[in-house]
Amino acid sequence: ILNVEQSPQSLHVQEGDSTNFTCSFPSSNFYALHWYRWETAKSPEALFVMTLNGDEKKKGRISATLNTKEGYSYLYIKGSQPEDSATYLCASDNQAGTALIFGKGTTLSVSS
């Protein structure tokens, strides 16, 4: 059974701060690691899908890294803005054809 863990559970930062969160996942049978952003009253939206060890992806001020050997991924937000306030979910895909397993998420609140 997969167990995806995210930390911290929540955090509060000031506008302009940079922050990062962690997703840990079983490294055996790894296939892909997904990051989603879920804003209040909206649907979760995909940020990144990562497959290669050492991969780094970037979208604007948000970036993510992946270590498949040790089973963790970091999500970084540079210069947080109030509109970054959301819950960030990671999900592990352990092999083609099986379901994505989600962590409980990190809820970020950015104050202006």
Next chain:
Amino acid sequence: KAGVTQTPRYLIKTRGQQVTLSCSPISGHRSVSWYQQTPGQGLQFLFEYFSETQRNKGNFPGRFSGRQFSNSRSEMNVSTLELGDSALYLCASSLGDSTNVARELFFGEGSRLTVL
């Protein structure tokens, strides 16, 4: 391009009743997955349908069932509702084949079920 549509958005039922939730995926997507979210829990996987066949199933009791139609629309049904079934039920569609890009999920806004 229309997104994933879930109906109804909100509903209230009483214990013992049953409920059916509907999900219309993005056009061209053949896979539909259902997740349950309750306070303090992550998204718990219910089941996935691909081309009208259940491809994966989570660890939920048999009261939870689903199906997929030939147009890829999916329904899930919960029978004999319990208070603990109160949750947000999210549907997500994807292209459904085995490439990792194809596995990216596109979510609906969810159906919030309250069981009294």
